[in-house]
Each structure stands twice: as C-alpha cells, then as structure tokens.
Amino acid sequence: xxxxxxxxxxxxxxxxxxxxxxxxxxxxxxxxxxxxxxxxxxxxxxxxxxxxxxxxxxxxxxxxxxxxxxxxxxxxxxxxxxxxxxxxxxxxxxxxxxxxxxxxxxxxxxxxxxxxxxxxxxxxxxxxxxxxxxxxxxxxxxxxxxxxxxxxxxxxxxxxxxxxxxxxxxxxxxxxxxxxxxxxxxxxxxxxxxxxxxxxxxxxxxxxxxxxxxxxxxxxxxxxxxxxxxxxxxxxxxxxxxxxxxxxxxxxxxxxxxxxxxxxxxxxxxxxxxxxxxxx
Numbered sequence: 342x343x344x345x346x347x348x349x350x351x352x353x354x355x356x357x358x359x360x361x362x363x364x365x366x367x368x369x370x371x372x373x374x375x376x377x378x379x380x381x382x383x384x385x386x387x388x389x390x391x392x393x394x395x396x397x398x399x400x401x402x403x404x405x406x407x408x409x410x411x412x413x414x415x416x417x418x419x420x421x422x423x424x425x426x427x428x429x430x431x432x433x434x435x436x437x438x439x440x441x442x443x444x445x446x447x448x449x450x451x452x453x454x455x456x457x458x459x460x461x462x463x464x465x466x467x468x469x470x471x472x473x474x475x476x477x478x479x480x481x482x483x484x485x486x487x488x489x490x491x492x493x494x495x496x497x498x499x500x501x502x503x504x505x506x507x508x509x510x511x512x513x514x515x516x517x518x519x520x521x522x523x524x525x526x527x528x529x530x531x532x533x534x535x536x537x538x539x540x541x542x543x544x545x546x547x548x549x550x551x552x553x554x555x556x557x558x559x560x561x562x563x564x565x566x567x568x569x570x571x572x573x574x575x576x577x578x579x580x581x582x583x584x585x586x587x588x589x590x591x592x593x594x595x596x597x598x599x600x601x602x603x604x605x606x607x608x609x610x611x612x613x614x615x616x617x618x619x620x621x
Contacts, residue, residue: 348403348435348547349373350586350620352611355593360600361392369399372607376403376590379428379437397432403547403590404434405516409474410444411484412457412467422477429480436546438483438516441467441504456489459496459503468510475512483514483546488521488563490528500525501539514546519577520569520592524553524561533576542584550577550610551592566595568606574613581617589614
C-alpha cells in the first residue's frame with residue numbers, strides 16, 4: 342500500500358464519533374472518502390485512534406483542521422505541530438486544510454473561527470505562514486473561506502482579492518466551501534455566482550457543502566446542522582461546471598442524524614455532482 346492516497350473525486354462525508362463504529366462494522370459504504378479533524382485524535386490512546394486507523398485502511402482520508410489560526414499573528418508551537426505531523430502521517434492524508442481565520446490570541450484558543458481584516462499585509466503574512474507550516478507538517482496545505490458576520494477593521498481588499506493574494510504568494514490549494522459563499526452572499530448582499538467566477542478556481546482541491554440555519558434577525562448561521570438547501574446545491578453544480586470533477590465533502594457536525602440518513606444525503610449530493618460533471 343502506498344504511503345499516501347490521493348483524495349478521489351466524488352462525494353465524501355465528515356466522520357463523526359457518533360457513527361464511527363457503524364462505519365467499521367459495515368461493508369464498503371458508497372462514500373468516496375471520509376474527512377476527519379486530526380486534532381480530535383492527537384495524543385489519544387484506546388478506542389478512537391485505533392478505530393480511525395482501521396477506517397483509514399479502507400477509505401481515503403481528508404484531513405481538515407480547526408487550530409492553525411492561519412490568519413492570526415500567532416502560530417502553534419513546535420510540539421503541537423510535531424504531533425499534528427505524526428497524525429497526518431498516520432492518516433496518510435494527501436494534504437491538510439484549515440480555515441482562513443483567527444483561532445487563537447495571546448495563547449488562548451477562541452473555539453471560534455474569527456475573521457481577519459482583508460488587507461494585503463495580512464494576506465502576505467498568511468502566505469508566508471503557509472510556507473512555514475507546510476515545511477513543519479510535511480504535507481501541502483489548503484485554505485478554506487469562512488463565514489463571517491462582521492468585517493473586523495477597515496476593508497482594504499474584497500474577499501476574492503484577499504484570497505487571491507494569499508494564493509498568488511504561496512503554493513497552497515483552495516478548499517472552497519460553497520455553503521459559506523452562499524451564507525455570506527445572503528448576509529452581506531453579493532452575487533455568489535460572480536464571487537465564485539472571480540476566484541482562482543484552478544487552485545481548488547476540494548469543495549465543502551453543508552446545511553445552515555435561519556436566525557430571527559434574518560441572518561443565516563453556518564451551523565452544519567441541517568440538510569443542504571437547494572440554493573447551495575445549485576451553487577455547487579455551478580461551481581463544478583466551471584472546474585470539473587473535484588472531491589466534495591458533506592459536513593454535518595451538529596444535531597447529527599443516523600448514519601443511514603447521512604448516506605441518503607450523500608447520495609443526493611452525488612446526484613448533483615454526477616449531473617454537473619457528467620460522471621457516473
């Protein structure tokens with residue numbers, strides 16, 4: 342078996358502790374890959390890392406993190422990065438992705454994905470940090486666009502130019518979260534199709550879709566706790582028609598339904614995927 346598996350095109354599912362044993366016990370599931378947050382398994386012994394290793398022998402694994410704070414001024418310590426590197430090697434993940442956000446400040450983890458100011462200086466700092474992190478982790482990195490509800494500070498660049506500047510000055514990939522684009526487009530009043538068209542789509546290595554919730558204020562909230570709505574599926578199809586087949590990940594992180602319902606949702610996303618790409 343090769344050291345690392347390339348992440349296949351098709352539709353994958355976020356792996357949750359709620360159904361990890363069901364995945365192990367089942368025959369091969371119609372899932373292209375599973376995505377995990379390696380921080381949840383680092384430093385653990387016993388059942389969960391053993392279960393994850395068994396799943397990684399049968400399915401490709403996409404690694405998606407929460408803690409690198411790519412847009413922040415601070416970087417994780419060497420000990421943490423060493424542990425993360427070991428976990429990525431164990432998973433044989435072809436790349437590691439994380440959010441284009443601030444996740445920690447003054448040594449304290451915020452447990453939130455906080456937006457950074459869209460500035461050229463900040464974008465260049467992120468690009469420089471990506472180069473250093475890739476060297477420390479031993480795998481390529483991909484950056485994910487996040488949802489945000491306020492702009493921190495004066496906006497120097499629009500989001501597309503902010504992302505583009507980072508990618509121009511690094512060799513990172515782009516994890517394009519289609520649901521995040523849609524949520525932001527509603528909350529901030531822009532055209533999601535135009536936003537997608539303006540991105541450097543040749544850098545997309547993976548796509549995310551998820552469900553969101555409606556707040557009484559009228560805002561959409563990126564909760565990952567509901568089925569993917571029709572508008573997000575249509576935006577996914579539009580994106581795939583621009584770029585061709587890519588790995589697509591269904592995220593469902595809160596109010597997680599039974600595995601059977603999740604697999605039905607994966608099948609629904611797959612139908613959109615196959616129609617848009619001519620696959621199947």
